[in-house]
Amino acid sequence: MSITKIAKDLGVHPSTVSRALSGKPGVSEDLRNKIIQYAEKIGYYPDARASSLRKKGKTGTLGIIIPDIGNPFFATVIKAIEDVLYSHNYNFFLCVSDEDPEKEIFHLKSLISHRVDGIIAAPTLDNKTKNFYSKLYSSKKTIVFFDRFFPTLDIPSIVTNNEQGIKKLINHIYKMGHKTLGIISLSPESITGKIRLETALNYAKKLKITVQPEWIQGFDSTEESGYLSMKKILKQKRRPSVVLILNDLTSLGALRAISELKANVPEEISLVAFDDTYWNQIFNPPITCVKQDPKEMGILAAKNLINILNKKNVLKKQILLDTKLIIRQSVKKLI
Amino acid sequence: MSITKIAKDLGVHPSTVSRALSGKPGVSEDLRNKIIQYAEKIGYYPDARASSLRKKGKTGTLGIIIPDIGNPFFATVIKAIEDVLYSHNYNFFLCVSDEDPEKEIFHLKSLISHRVDGIIAAPTLDNKTKNFYSKLYSSKKTIVFFDRFFPTLDIPSIVTNNEQGIKKLINHIYKMGHKTLGIISLSPESITGKIRLETALNYAKKLKITVQPEWIQGFDSTEESGYLSMKKILKQKRRPSVVLILNDLTSLGALRAISELKANVPEEISLVAFDDTYWNQIFNPPITCVKQDPKEMGILAAKNLINILNKKNVLKKQILLDTKLIIRQSVKKLI
């Protein structure tokens, strides 16, 4: 199943077969048709490895790195990226890092080995990964980050305006008259978690909303962490009037805890969450939240990467995506 | 960044560099270390294309084809597959078909061109795709199907025992005393949809449960279709006492319709669903459903593919996965 084999079988030279199949001039119509037909008959598909090797050109492949494919947020981003890449004829390797720097670096090396044209990544925030990305970037590899980024590296990135989102949520509960706030956080190692938590604490302080230390729970972006955190908050004697949940999977767990303890939302406890997920929509009552735009994030990440590859207009190094407050029925009006 | 470049820089022969870097004998320790250090310094990673080309061997890459990455079911399968593949050092191209035969065939061709070692696919059921898979399989390509399969092709597949799942659900509502049944179906072009719908109709008939034609709604596996279907059912004068939802995304839409119309579950209408999704768990009341095992499905699909590639024990052509009935509070007891 190679051009050489076709050439041998048909008694012509490989170069002629190559030209015939790739539509280049220099082959008579008769011979070209004969070659095309024979290639179809034996089920020949060109070897992309050999082709890209010889052409010294691009492989037409990209690498995408995400921490967790089970997280609907990332699944939605991937879906959007896929759409753009397909329309530009790119294939991509999907790599899952599990937030493990070693695994991520392993994948990066293997992407480089496969000579991908570019990499789109939601990187694991860690010194090792940071150094590795930095090396890759300075050796002219094309990289675009989404959802996360390294503040000290000036690699293009598309991220949600997390400060804005948190402030919208806190403004809302403030207007509804809440003065005490609990927080279900996620891993503070992730830049996202760090920004959201810090913004929440600072902004709450500014608005004179009380956040007791024991009302801050959760240090992991998992469903289980959300479940345990919400339980811990609910079981305290002195509770906050509203709980802010900083991420989607933790929200799922938190809602499970609420259901299990039959806590009444918003009568007994109010809730606001980051991310407009399925469960925030379908919970009873539906949860007030800020919506990120993972679709837009994916589209921009992919388009920007392609633009850079095509040496089109260079974009802003960092694109901040707006959030949208979606007011539902999970916050009690206290004034 | 190539072996030849390293060789030139260091004044040795490329073959020596190759041996040094791949740990083969025939290089003095001194020189080997020097070469390794230099390779690290300039950030050299072997060219997987050239290597696999020369070795006439496998590329260490696979292709995965799914209809929709946004569907949590497939996301979970992918996650499980990824886990297995990573532990066996495989990379994979992720291809999304969108249930579009042309797109799927395009992706298949491109996977072949990239000379993947094997393909794991939830195929779009269509004559064109069927013929294409058939051709690939008879030309010795390694393929494993999951979730879907072509009954007339004997390509290995891992699928849920859909008949069993449907029967468990219908048995349950039968025991609870229901005699009238509505169904929110999905695309009957998918073998999954076809089997589920047919089993439901036949088995309901057998148990003398009435299914009026106007109680069968929905012909698409989308959230929107589920939403519209549930609305149509709820707005009828004569309603069934229970509605069976045949798939996960349609269930999300159906639940949205329920919330919107403020229909009381299970007092006004009972619900049962295929797939134990987030929203079936978190809805109030939580929905009685049968659980597939997407994780197991992914693990088996990946392991079987790898077994075949390693020419290990050949497995059963088709593996049927058991379903599990999860009884919650969405079905009213009528007797």
Place this chain on the structure above:
DNA sequence: AATGTGCAAGCAAACGTTTGCGTTGTTAGA
């Protein structure tokens, strides 16, 4: 008849590796 034009096809090198074989040079055993 000599020359020019243009098309069809072959030739060979190159992309980056790998690997069987051949060539050195050193050392140990007889």
Place this chain on the structure above:
DNA sequence: TCTAACAACGCAAACGTTTGCTTGCACATT
């Protein structure tokens, strides 16, 4: 001192393509 053994390294071909160059040939132009 001779040679056998072995280690260290070079040589060149091959994997499947692509592409600039050359060759061969038919036909048209002078």
